[in-house]
Amino acid sequence: MRIATWNVNSIRVRQTHVRRWLERVKPDVLVLQEIKCEAPNFPAAVFEELGYTVEIVGQKAYNGVAALTLGPATISHRALPGLPAEDVQSRYIEIDYQGLTVIGLYLPNGNSGGDAGYAYKLAWMDALCERATTLLTEDRDLVIAGDFNVCPAPLDFAAGTLPPTDALLRPETRARFRRLIHSGLTDPVRALHPSAPAYSFWDYQAGAWERDRGLRIDFALLSPKLAECLVAAAPDRDERGAEQPSDHVPVVVDLDWPRAS
DSSP, rough: EEEEEEEOHHHHHHHHHHHHHHHOOOOOEEEEEOSSSOOOOOOGHHHHHEEEEEEOOOOOOSSOOEEEEOOOOOOEEEEEETTTOOOOOOOOOEEEETTTEEEEEEEESSSSSHHHHHHHHHHHHHHHHHHHHHHHHHHHHEEEEEEOOOOGGGBBBBBTTTTTTTTTTTTTHHHHHHEEEEEOOOOHHHHHOTTOOOOEOOOOTTTTTTOOOOOOOEEEEEEEHHHHHHHHHHHGGGGGSSSSSBBBBBBBEEEEOOOOO
């Protein structure tokens, strides 16, 4: 099984990119972030023509996530359990697909809105940790994939790209990411490539792509049994070199799943 995550930075701008990539890579599951549109304006038919089922949690002009699956999936949550009911930001989708629970997320950046904006990021991460713990306790075969807006270690960002005070690097942010990992999840890219930068994001400014001044902020974390099935995991760097690309590239994980009993 092939599972991928991609922050497309506007699906209506990037729908041709996504369709071309789907035809080339053929993932079983693709979760998208920053679709930046409400569900009626999402170009679902473009992907349904390729055999994908599309589930959308949209928001006008901002945020928004979606899940594309080859064949049907059951959507279980359209918002992160544990957040206040009045939270209207579209950042989370949870589906059941062929025996897997797949979470697609767009975690808050935390650099805007001052102290309140950063507190929201931390509260969101706390709720995500609780959800992951619940699902792992239930022995779910789980993938949590998306734009996490965190660089867990120095290897995950090019020197000088971010100040130490950036919300992606602050110790409180990194501590919560470590809590996710310590709950029993595996970062497959780092498991297979322990010393490679493996960036998934390059800013549009200051020649970041040409100078390879990137960040690794997109992840697909695996529960224990899925980690045992890991075959390959890496960002698809080629997409950043396309015409009018997203500033993120897909991260692709291949699993030997389901395994014969």
